[in-house]
Amino acid sequence: MVDVRLESIVKRFPRGGDTPAVDDVNITVNDGEFFTLLGPSGCGKTTTLRMVAGFYFPTSGTISFGDDDVTRRPPNKRDTGMVFQNYALFPHLTVEQNVAYGLKTRKVARGRIAPRVSEALEQVHLSGYSKRRIDQLSGGQQQRVALARALVIRPQTLLLDEPLSNLDAKLREETRTEIRRIQREAGTTSLYVTHDQDEAMAMSDRIAVMEAGRVQQLGTPTEIYHRPANRFVATFIGRSNVLALPVEHAAETEIEVRLPGGATARAAAPQGHGLGVGDTAYVSIRPEYVQLAPPRTPGAASGVVKEVEFTGMTSTVTLEVGDLTLMAKTIDMPGTVFVGDAVGVVLPAERLWVVQP
Ligand code: ADP
Ligand code: MG
Numbered sequence: 001m002v003d004v005r006l007e008s009i010v011k012r013f014p015r016g017g018d019t020p021a022v023d024d025v026n027i028t029v030n031d032g033e034f035f036t037l038l039g040p041s042g043c044g045k046t047t048t049l050r051m052v053a054g055f056y057f058p059t060s061g062t063i064s065f066g067d068d069d070v071t072r073r074p075p076n077k078r079d080t081g082m083v084f085q086n087y088a089l090f091p092h093l094t095v096e097q098n099v100a101y102g103l104k105t106r107k108v109a110r111g112r113i114a115p116r117v118s119e120a121l122e123q124v125h126l127s128g129y130s131k132r133r134i135d136q137l138s139g140g141q142q143q144r145v146a147l148a149r150a151l152v153i154r155p156q157t158l159l160l161d162e163p164l165s166n167l168d169a170k171l172r173e174e175t176r177t178e179i180r181r182i183q184r185e186a187g188t189t190s191l192y193v194t195h196d197q198d199e200a201m202a203m204s205d206r207i208a209v210m211e212a213g214r215v216q217q218l219g220t221p222t223e224i225y226h227r228p229a230n231r232f233v234a235t236f237i238g239r240s241n242v243l244a245l246p247v248e249h250a251a252e253t254e255i256e257v258r259l260p261g262g263a264t265a266r267a268a269a270p271q272g273h274g275l276g277v278g279d280t281a282y283v284s285i286r287p288e289y290v291q292l293a294p295p296r297t298p299g300a301a302s303g304v305v306k307e308v309e310f311t312g313m314t315s316t317v318t319l320e321v322g323d324l325t326l327m328a329k330t331i332d333m334p335g336t337v338f339v340g341d342a343v344g345v346v347l348p349a350e351r352l353w354v355v356q357p
Pocket of ligand 2: 045
């Protein structure tokens with residue numbers, strides 16, 4: 001197995017306009033790691049993955065697998081397994097014929113194909129299905145065949161482009177757990193692409209959050225969730241509140257901000273935040289950490305309930321605090337908070353985090 005290194009990768013398409021589709025991406029996927037490119041549609045995920053696969057060559061920059069520079073090497077010389085959103089299986093062939101395909105094109109000796117195919121089908125828990133035609137399988141089973149077909153060639157790296165998008169919600173969750181189990185057992189260095197933040201958080205060792213061709217933040221799921229680097233990451237991952245507030249005091253890794261109505265709140269800030277008294281700070285807080293209190297609770301800001309949305313285990317409450325709008329997620333029983341209620345709003349210091357604009 002190997003690590004996969006992308007250094008200063010830029011991709012411009014002919015007639016692609018002024019902004020590159022991928023703009024100075026630097027990523028190292030460690031040996032055996034499950035690494036995800038996460039971002040909205042059009043941010044450059046597929047283009048990046050296709051450069052790693054060899055379907056596109058970068059305009060500039062270097063891609064290497066271990067010590068091997070593969071930047072301008074064609075796909076069939078790269079030893080990568082690829083899984084696509086639409087499975088790209090042959091519908092009229094059987095499961096085993098589909099899985100055997102990559103071995104045949106690689107000229108693996110006839111006698112060694114059958115055992116390799118059964119091993120791959122075992123990996124994805126489809127041993128009993130080898131003689132079925134693809135069009136006799138469910139979507140989830142088809143995607144596992146696609147995974148077996150990628151794994152059967154024992155690739156150094158596994159590349160997956162939104163492989164779960166065509167499955168319904170429940171199957172999507174089951175299949176993501178399966179993919180991760182299979183990847184862990186095989187130990188294959190994996191680069192995964194999705195626009196779904198839950199999926200990325202649940203599956204990944206590390207994530208690169210992308211927007212407009214650039215990596216906005218690279219880190220573990222917990223780092224990205226609790227310490228988003230900027231507004232984009234904070235709001236893209238789990239819909240954080242980001243409040244623009246005047247700075248009252250500033251220290252090295254903490255600031256104090258003023259809320260409408262005069263209450264103050266402390267927020268953790270990254271080293272070198274550069275904020276001073278009177279500046280506007282962008283402070284993030286997740287809805288689940290915004291606390292509701294009785295009106296006129298000392299130290300709390302005064303708010304009014306604008307909307308209550310019951311979503312099962314939690315309710316999402318939209319609050320107005322002066323000219324700010326923020327969301328709170330509560331697990332309290334519905335029927336205790338009503339539109340028009342005056343409430344106290346508490347923003348706990350340990351949950352407030354300063355982000356870049
Ligand atoms: P994502 O997979 O994140 O949705 P893509 O990598 O497919 O994004 O696309 C990134 C950007 O590059 C988009 O603006 C898209 O329109 C553009 N793009 C992708 N492929 C091509 C192409 N073959 N020619 C021109 N522009 C392209
Ligand atoms: Mg894509």
